[in-house]
Amino acid sequence: MAQEKTKRLRLFTNANFSFLHFCLLIVVSVLLIGVDNRYNLNTKIQEKIFFLKQPLYTLINFPNTLFEEMKFFYLGKTTLLNENQILKEKLSKLQLYADQLETSKIENMQLKKTLKIQDLKKYETVTAQIKLPSRIDNKNKLFINKGSTAGINLGNAVINNDGLIGQVIFLTENIAEVQTINSPNFVVGGNLINGKENFFIFGNGSPFLEIPLYPIHRAINIGDIFITAGADKVYPKGIKIGEVIDIIEERRGQFFKVIIQPFAHPNTYSFVSVIKERS
Secondary structure (H helix, E strand, O other): OOOOOOOOOOOOOOOOOOHHHHHHHHHHHHHHHHHHHHHOHHHHHHHHOHHHHHHHHHHHHHHHHHHHHHHHHHHHHHHHHHHHHHHHHHHHHHHHHHHHHHHHHHHHHHHHHHHOHHHOOOEEEEEEEEOOOEEEOOEEEEEEOOOHHHOOOOOOEEEEOOEEEEEEEEEOOOOEEEEEOOOOOOEEEEEEOOOOOOEEEEEOOOOOEEEEEEEOOOOOOOOOEEEEOOOOOOOOOOOEEEEEEEEEEEOOOOEEEEEEEEOOOOOOOOEEEEEEEOO
């Protein structure tokens, strides 16, 4: 049996490539590395051929670049839309606030002109806004957005352009409750607009007011107007209360029950004025 030749692993299979050539290749490589390190040839070559590689880099990175640009566009658009909506809401609130201030100014000027508050040097007014009517214990309540911080006190009269609304009966720093003139326990001293005799005018829980015991010998007619008498030092004299709409004979002809339609209604205006003594 013939002896098999031992196979040797050769680095270079080409019989024409000798070890001397390999060593020469190594020496040339080292020389090139040294020259490149000294003269920075690799960088210069890359700079020269960069314009050839740039289109390739651009093409490879195009999907990612497109994605980032679309993402930035839509996120920016969403942010701008949100900011625009917020600015619109702020503008709407500012416009509403400005309208309220203008309304308050106009109503206050009309109020002073109608009731001649400026002639009552002893008093001053505080303008307040009526809050939404509340119902507590099955009773309607009236609140305004001013309180003791604004100088309002218990007992202060509350009016609007049409006349007397009521009186402050509960107070916090920024809220006041107003007892309206048609409340069951409300009482105000008043007299006829051209008269001198004072009468107590009562609320009875209905939309109307009444004087239960008006002397029959005192002249009074449908359409007569009652104003505050000012004798109680709570309500300045001359604030309109209401108009006589009915006169009913009571107690065997000795007294009349006088029914009065109030001039003022709390919800007629959004703003009211609280009358208080000048500090």
